Amino acid sequence: MMSAEQNALITEVSAGKPAGKLLRHYWQPAALAVELDSTRPVRPVQLMGQNFVLFRDENGKLGFMDRDCPHRGADLAYGRLEDGGLRCPFHGxxxxxxxxxxxxxxxxxxxxxxxxxxxxxxxxxEKSGIIFVYLGEGEAPSFPDLDCFIAPDSHTFAFKGLIDCNWLQALEVGIDPSHASFLHRFFEDDDTDAAYGRQFRSASAESDIPMTRVLREFDCPDIAVSPTPYGLQLITTRPMTEEQTHVRVTNVLFPQAFVIPMSSEMTITQWHIPINDTSTYWYAIFTSFTAPVDKEKMREQRLQLYTLPDYKPRIGRDNDYGFDPEEQASKTYTGMGEDINVHDQWAIESQGHIQDRTREHLGQADKGIIAYRRILVDAIEKAGRGETPLMVLTTDEAASIRGPATMDGVCDSGDIEHWHKVDARRRSGAPWQTASTEH
Known part of the structure; x- marks a missing residue:
């Protein structure tokens, strides 16, 4: 349990706050590249409580500036692209x-x-379909050589969604492996061959066992948490029989992202970006290790849940997250449909716009969250002292951080470490691996 002061320290992100100072040391997703189209090449962006304008000039170069015109403070997000720049409509x-x-x-x-x-x-x-901005002072850090940045455009797909709560609780749901056995429980298994683009609906790697069955039948996992140069690695094991154990490997990419398996062929790298203290965008890059991503299908699937142009969810607080008691009794554990984004959204938004952590009681299953918060507080304190926090990388340091590895599959109970071989085989078989090696 923490104090109100400790909770404020790790959640408040405006420019004058300690966590806000920390997060300004890193590149932050600001928009999807597809949001700057020929119809609207100028967009307002709110990020960590500040207002900006993002645009792509007539030569295709990106610009990101404070939103208020320095003349009389008019809104540059309504500016015109002409004569080599962005023109304010007030006085030109x-x-x-x-x-x-x-x-x-x-x-x-x-x-x-x-x-x-x-x-x-x-x-x-712009990287892998997301436009990143650096709001800090001095030279920007280097990007690590993550799979999602090394893979070609054909093998990545980017999307985002709005969440009506603080960034930290949005991130922490991904550092919590045990919740999936309940929050994402389905009473029946779908055809795993039709699971493309849907998390927790495909078969586990090295088996034909549906992930829905694993989560439903083995709901008391063992969670091991280890520090890494990029943050944390979580290895979650679920003994199924004396011979077989399910292994799920996920990662915290400090400060605001996680890297998790979506299926045996695809991973998700997902950031949680504060709009302000009480609202957040998640940004995700889906990376394929096999065939090119079917971007049209992935986008179509997600637009069933999110509306343009602001990527607001169709189901949320305003309509009780689509809750159906009959469905809860017979089909899904939550009664909130089959999209796990809705399940996660309910879980974190129902905690309040900023979770009151003075009232929580953490257990052994929360060891990943506890470890992350310790790293976060340490980094906030380092940034406050003018020291370099975790993952503010030089070029050489960035090149040394690869992957990170993920896994969602079945191993021999006597050889849990087999997951390393599964990841290595998938990685070496990726059609873009040569480019990765030479990068």
Missing amino acids: WLFDTEGNCLQTPAEPKGSTLCKRIHQKSYPVV
Whole structure:
């Protein structure tokens, strides 16, 4: 149990708060690349309580700046792309992607005002379908050589969704392996051949056993948590028989992401990005180790649950998460449909906009969450002292962080470490592995 002050320390992310200072040391997802299309190449972005404008200029270069025009404070998210930059519709002041003022049309001929104006801008880069921004001071850290960044565009798919609660509880659901046996329990198993794009519905690797059956029948897992250079690795085992044990390997990618298996051929790398203290976007990159991702199918599946342009969920607080007592009695444990995103959304949003951790009672199954919070507090304290926190990487350090490995499959009970071989075989068989090795 923690105090209210400790809870505030790890949840509040505005610029003046300790956790906010920490998170500004890292690249943060700001938008999906597909959100900047020819119809709307300029977008407002709220990130960690600050307001920005994101745009792609006429030459295709990305820009990310403070949203209020430095002239009279008008909203640059309504600006026009023209003459090599973003022009404010109020008085026509023009800015390039670096925040340089190019024109102040109403000023007298010979005026030097424009040369003295600069709008705060931020480094921005597009990777694997997500646009990342760095809001911190000084040089931005290097990106680690994760699978989701090394794999080609054909083998990745990016999406996002809005969550109506604090970023930390959104992240912590992914550091909790035991919840899946209840929250994501289905009373019947579907055809695993039709499970593409759906988590926990395919067969476990090295077997033909549906993951739904594993979660339903073996609900008391053993969880081992180990520190890693990138955060944490969680190995969750469920003994099924004397001969067979189910092994699930997941990872915490500090500070705000987890890397988990989606199926035997695909992983999910998912970030949890504060819009402000009480709302969050999750951003995910799905990475395939076999065939190219069927992006049209993946997008179609997810748009059944989320609406454009803001990626708001169709099912949520306003309609009781689609709860159906008849379904709860006979089909799903929650009675909230078959999409596990809805299950997770209910679980974390029902904790409140900011979970009151002074009232929680953690157990052995929560050891991953406990370990993560310790790392988080340590990093906040280091950032406060001006030291370098975990995962603020140099180029050499970033190149040393690969993967990370995941697993969702069945091993011989006497050879749990077999999961390493399964991951190595999948990785070596990936059609983009050569590019990964040479990177």
